[in-house]
Amino acid sequence: MSGPATSQDTDTRMTGWRIPGLVLMQLLPRTWRKSRREGMIENRPVLTFVSHVVLAVGIAIVALPVYITFVASTLAVDEVLQAPMPLIPGTHLVENYGKVLGQGVSSNVTSAPVGRMMLNSLITALVIAFGKIAISLLSAFAIVYFRFPLRGLAFWMIFVTLMLPVEVRILPTYKVVSDLGMLDTYAGLTLPLIASATATFLFRQFFLTIPDELAEAARIDGAGPMRFFFDVVVPLSRPNIAALFVILFIYGWNQYLWPLLVTTDESMYTTVIGIKRMIAGGDAATEWNLVMATAMLAMLPPALVVLLMQKWFVKGLVDSEK
Amino acid sequence: MEKRARFRSRWLPYALIAPQLAITIVFFFLPASQALYQSLLVQDAFGTNTQFVWFENFQALFHDEDYLRSFRVTAVFSVLVAGIGLSVSLVLAVFADRVLRGAAVYKTLLIWPYAVAPAVAAILWLFLFNPTLGVVAHWLKGLGIPWDPLLDGRDALIMVVIAAVWKQVSYNFLFFLAGLQSIPKSLIEAAAIDGAGPVRRFATIVFPLLSPTTFFLLVVNIVYAFFDTFAIIDAATSGGPAQATQILVYKVYADGFKGLDLGGSAAQSVVLMAIVVLLTFVQFRYVERKVQY
Numbered sequence: 256m257s258g259p260a261t262s263q264d265t266d267t268r269m270t271g272w273r274i275p276g277l278v279l280m281q282l283l284p285r286t287w288r289k290s291r292r293e294g295m296i297e298n299r300p301v302l303t304f305v306s307h308v309v310l311a312v313g314i315a316i317v318a319l320p321v322y323i324t325f326v327a328s329t330l331a332v333d334e335v336l337q338a339p340m341p342l343i344p345g346t347h348l349v350e351n352y353g354k355v356l357g358q359g360v361s362s363n364v365t366s367a368p369v370g371r372m373m374l375n376s377l378i379t380a381l382v383i384a385f386g387k388i389a390i391s392l393l394s395a396f397a398i399v400y401f402r403f404p405l406r407g408l409a410f411w412m413i414f415v416t417l418m419l420p421v422e423v424r425i426l427p428t429y430k431v432v433s434d435l436g437m438l439d440t441y442a443g444l445t446l447p448l449i450a451s452a453t454a455t456f457l458f459r460q461f462f463l464t465i466p467d468e469l470a471e472a473a474r475i476d477g478a479g480p481m482r483f484f485f486d487v488v489v490p491l492s493r494p495n496i497a498a499l500f501v502i503l504f505i506y507g508w509n510q511y512l513w514p515l516l517v518t519t520d521e522s523m524y525t526t527v528i529g530i531k532r533m534i535a536g537g538d539a540a541t542e543w544n545l546v547m548a549t550a551m552l553a554m555l556p557p558a559l560v561v562l563l564m565q566k567w568f569v570k571g572l573v574d575s576e577k
Numbered sequence: 578m579e580k581r582a583r584f585r586s587r588w589l590p591y592a593l594i595a596p597q598l599a600i601t602i603v604f605f606f607l608p609a610s611q612a613l614y615q616s617l618l619v620q621d622a623f624g625t626n627t628q629f630v631w632f633e634n635f636q637a638l639f640h641d642e643d644y645l646r647s648f649r650v651t652a653v654f655s656v657l658v659a660g661i662g663l664s665v666s667l668v669l670a671v672f673a674d675r676v677l678r679g680a681a682v683y684k685t686l687l688i689w690p691y692a693v694a695p696a697v698a699a700i701l702w703l704f705l706f707n708p709t710l711g712v713v714a715h716w717l718k719g720l721g722i723p724w725d726p727l728l729d730g731r732d733a734l735i736m737v738v739i740a741a742v743w744k745q746v747s748y749n750f751l752f753f754l755a756g757l758q759s760i761p762k763s764l765i766e767a768a769a770i771d772g773a774g775p776v777r778r779f780a781t782i783v784f785p786l787l788s789p790t791t792f793f794l795l796v797v798n799i800v801y802a803f804f805d806t807f808a809i810i811d812a813a814t815s816g817g818p819a820q821a822t823q824i825l826v827y828k829v830y831a832d833g834f835k836g837l838d839l840g841g842s843a844a845q846s847v848v849l850m851a852i853v854v855l856l857t858f859v860q861f862r863y864v865e866r867k868v869q870y
Binding site: 299302303305306307309310313314317318319320321323324327335336337338339340342389390391393394396397398399400401402403406409412413416417424425426427428430431432435446447449450455462463467470474479480481483505508509511512515516527528530531534543546547550553554557558560561562565568569572573 | 580583584585586589590591593594596597598600601602603604605606607608609611612615665668669672673675676679683685686687688689690691692693694695696697698700701702703704705709710711712715743746747748751752755775807808811812829830833834839842843846850857
């Protein structure tokens with residue numbers, strides 16, 4: 256941060272392009288401001304045209320895999336297998352998605368219905384997101400608003416977890432979860448991922464900016480700490496909670512390594528794992544049209560969360576890297 | 578920074594912090610210390626015979642040609658992912674920063690790949706690059722370029738790099754754009770009045786002022802390439818063909834879960850932990866305060 260003025264300025268700009276409906280309103284003064292600014296430099300129509308072309312090409316390349324995936328998900332299996340496959344959507348959209356959601360892909364490995372997997376993903380993502388937010392709110396509150404013996408140690412113990420992603424300690428963590436009998440359970444899928452310092456750190460930083468007068472006033476009014484927590488701290492944290500929720504929901508939904516290890520029962524697969532299992536049989540045995548329909552379904556919920564909560568998404572990204 | 582106003586209670590703070598500490602201890606300190614301890618042991622696959630060997634696992638590791646090769650693969654992979662990812666996103670961000678009309682639309686259309694799971698990204702690209710039915714593979718064949726990521730190590734590496742970059746572009750783009758927008762326009766105007774063209778302005782003003790953001794993103798991208806790309810590797814290539822895409826974090830998994838070499842896998846975990854600690858240190862020490870959002 257280079258200073259309050261700049262940070263606020265950046266903040267307005269970063270959040271200026273959030274919800275489609277608000278964009279227009281926001282754009283009016285901004286366009287005016289920008290064009291005046293731009294006019295002071297120079298007007299280069301060629302360069303502006305090149306900018307649009309570069310951005311359009313960039314977007315096209317970024318969108319290509321998803322477009323092809325979508326087309327493949329609307330074709331019959333023999334249409335996908337002919338090389339090259341058609342590049343315009345086919346007529347099997349409803350059939351493919353209905354089959355995948357209701358019955359699953361059964362050609363090589365018996366697979367649970369994707370509807371079930373999406374439910375598993377949803378539960379996992381929500382438990383991880385809300386779980387992390389809840390325990391982080393509580394522990395950050397304890398660290399900021401109380402002074403107690405071993406506070407420093409507790410603080411340190413939480414923050415050192417920043418340094419060790421689950422990937423580097425998978426084997427022993429797996430053993431712990433299996434010893435606790437939590438394989439193939441929602442607890443096993445979510446609990447080990449709930450411990451993380453990022454959210455606690457974020458809430459701690461935010462709590463430190465809450466004016467001391469609020470806590471003093473609450474104390475004078477005879478409100479206990481928990482009353483203060485629920486009536487003042489949590490409502491004030493709402494923007495941070497929303498921002499974190501977006502990031503954590505995506506994080507939870509997209510988990511791969513951990514669910515891969517702890518789920519062996521098909522009915523506990525998450526969508527992401529389900530897709531991986533579907534292609535395990537090799538090219539000949541893979542019904543790519545159905546796999547691609549599943550891939551579309553796996554992308555849809557987190558993509559919707561990002562697009563609909565764009566403002567919070569950007570805030571969350573920036574905050575969680577501070 | 579400390580609060581002046583505090584609450585007093587003997588037990589409440591412990592109750593508040595207990596859930597997080599319990600989870601941290603059970604799923605974090607216990608496994609991490611076990612990994613440390615395990616890395617000093619040699620154990621057979623059934624766990625019946627265990628021997629304490631001090632640092633033999635580490636010595637063996639750094640004499641193991643496969644491990645050194647995995648180090649090289651990881652180095653090439655992360656340099657490519659960070660280098661290509663940062664360049665592409667910087668170009669897009671610079672042009673998006675210029676555009677007056679439709680900027681919001683461009684941004685929206687560029688940020689959503691962040692939401693795609695790495696494993697799904699891998700499968701999307703695997704499908705496009707599939708030598709028999711992939712669309713892009715077909716185009717490459719039309720151009721006379723031989724292509725088979727399932728058999729050729731170099732092709733496989735290119736494929737996972739593309740998938741990893743594709744997934745990370747939106748993140749880099751957002752931070753670059755924020756960085757660009759925080760550069761005071763008066764500086765650019767002054768340079769324009771002095772007669773500097775857009776390229777010159779970018780090279781002498783914009784890029785240097787963007788360097789904190791670039792350095793921050795460099796660290797984030799290296800961490801991403803080292804650890805978060807596990808799903809991409811596993812779903813697209815499983816480290817193959819012939820270990821050509823076996824990055825370090827994948828080898829921990831392959832040796833531990835498939836090879837059942839517990840000591841070796843734990844020693845590799847410890848090496849990785851050391852790398853993360855180093856990267857985190859670099860990030861906090863040199864990046865943190867200088868980044869302008």
